[in-house]
Amino acid sequence: MSDVVSDLPTDALCEFQVRPTPEDPRLSVTVPGIDHEGRQVQTAVVTERPLTLFLNAREIVTMMTIGDHPDLLAVGYLLNQNMLHHDDEITGIEYAEDIDTIVVRTRRETDYEEKLKKKVQTSGCAQGTVFGDLMEAFETIELAPGARIQTSWLYRLTRKINTEPSLYLKAGAIHGCVLCQQDRPLVYMEDVGRHNAVDKIAGYMFLNGIAPDDKIFYTTGRLTSEMVIKTVKMRIPILVSRSGFTAWGVDLAQKANLTLIGRARGKRFVALAGTDRIVFDADLGAVAEEDRRHARKSGSGDE
Numbered sequence: 001m002s003d004v005v006s007d008l009p010t011d012a013l014c015e016f017q018v019r020p021t022p023e024d025p026r027l028s029v030t031v032p033g034i035d036h037e038g039r040q041v042q043t044a045v046v047t048e049r050p051l052t053l054f055l056n057a058r059e060i061v062t063m064m065t066i067g068d069h070p071d072l073l074a075v076g077y078l079l080n081q082n083m084l085h086h087d088d089e090i091t092g093i094e095y096a097e098d099i100d101t102i103v104v105r106t107r108r109e110t111d112y113e114e115k116l117k118k119k120v121q122t123s124g125c126a127q128g129t130v131f132g133d134l135m136e137a138f139e140t141i142e143l144a145p146g147a148r149i150q151t152s153w154l155y156r157l158t159r160k161i162n163t164e165p166s167l168y169l170k171a172g173a174i175h176g177c178v179l180c181q182q183d184r185p186l187v188y189m190e191d192v193g194r195h196n197a198v199d200k201i202a203g204y205m206f207l208n209g210i211a212p213d214d215k216i217f218y219t220t221g222r223l224t225s226e227m228v229i230k231t232v233k234m235r236i237p238i239l240v241s242r243s244g245f246t247a248w249g250v251d252l253a254q255k256a257n258l259t260l261i262g263r264a265r266g267k268r269f270v271a272l273a274g275t276d277r278i279v280f281d282a283d284l285g286a287v288a289e290e291d292r293r294h295a296r297k298s299g300s301g302d303e
Contacts, residue, residue: 013181013184013186013187013210014186015160015184015185015186016188017186017187018187018188018189018204019164019188020165020166020167020168020189020190021068021167022165022166022167022169022170022171026047026066026067026068027046027047027066027068027167028044028045028046028167028170028171029045029047030042030044030045031043031044031045043171044171045171045173046167046171046173046174047066047067048064048065048066048192049065049066049067049100050065050100051064051065051070051073051074051100051102052100052101053074053077053102053103053104054101054102054103054104055078055083055084055103055104055110055112056103056104056106056109056110058111060077060078060083060112060116061077063193063196064193065192065196066167066174066190066191066192069189069203069204070095070102071093071095071102071203071207072189072199072200072201072204073196073203074093074102074104074203075090075093075202075203075206075207076198076199076200076204076206077196077199077203078104079199079202079203079206079233080198080199080202080230080233080234083110084104084106085108086206088106088107088108089106089107089108090104090106091105091106091107092105093105138229138232138233138252138256139255141232141233141235143235143236144237145257147213147214147237147238147277148278148279149216149238149259149261149278150182150279151278151280151281151282152183152282153182153183154269154282155266155267155282155287155290156183157178157180157184157216157218157240158218158240158242158264158265159290160185161188161218164185164188166190167190168190168220173192174190174191174192175193175194175196175197175219175220175221176188176189176190176197176219176220177189177190177194177197177198177201177218177219177220177221178217178218178219179201179205179210179215179216179217179218179236180215180216180217180218181215181216182216187204189201189204194220194221194222194227195226195230198217198219198227198230198231198234199230202230202233202234205234212234212236212237213235213237215236215237215238216236216238216239216240217231217234217236217239217240218240219240219241219243220241220243221241221243222241222244222245222246222249223239223241223243223244223245223246223249223253223260224246224249225246225248225249227239228249228252228253228256231258232252232256232258237257237259237274237277238274239253239259239260240262241261241262241264242262242263242264242265244262245260245272250272253272253273253274254272254273254274257273257274258273258274259271259273259275259277259278260272260273260274261278266287266288267282267284
């Protein structure tokens, strides 16, 4: 089971408190092949392994994951599926790596047999699912109206995240999600499915008592209905992606007053919901010059 720092105050979180570990040999393997010119190459590819989750005595789901932070993934999944409540007491988390199984035990008795019959597959890759009654909880949540995101924070965040060593940069075929505060990336998780990366962050926040009201959530994936629902359920008021939107994702964000920012690359972005939280304080000329300096340093014109 991965290490979790308990009862860590929000203001004690340093930049990249949790960061990707691309050199972890469990997370990728090297496979021989040939390139477009027929030359022999060695390519890093990410691993996938099953993880079967039990809540007390009930088997809930088998997920495909890269295998890091199984405890955070399990807790976050249960939270985001409305099977674990924010006032629940977890009495134990037992991870058996040899049989790819994790058990979350709670003091409250649980029985979700009927709920498990109402699964709906979502657009998330790697078999993401939500349940039929999630919208009931979604519609009762009020996000912090006083939360703000300054454009200067946004530009610094995207640069820091995009240049941080990651499994994505090493092997691709993976999604990343980052919990942020102002211009500081705090917790950076990756997985083969973006919903897994979201759930790991939800689990980390729950187990460490991290308040959501002043946080920003960044994802590399599309801004779909699933991403919006999970961000709202975590009570994070601002969601940012370098990718685009789906119509239902935008509609749900507008209903929940979630600030939804997509296509965030360099000095460009588009916001389609919750735009009153955005403070336009950045000097775009200075941002463009910083991007040029970064491109010259990295040898690439595409951040």
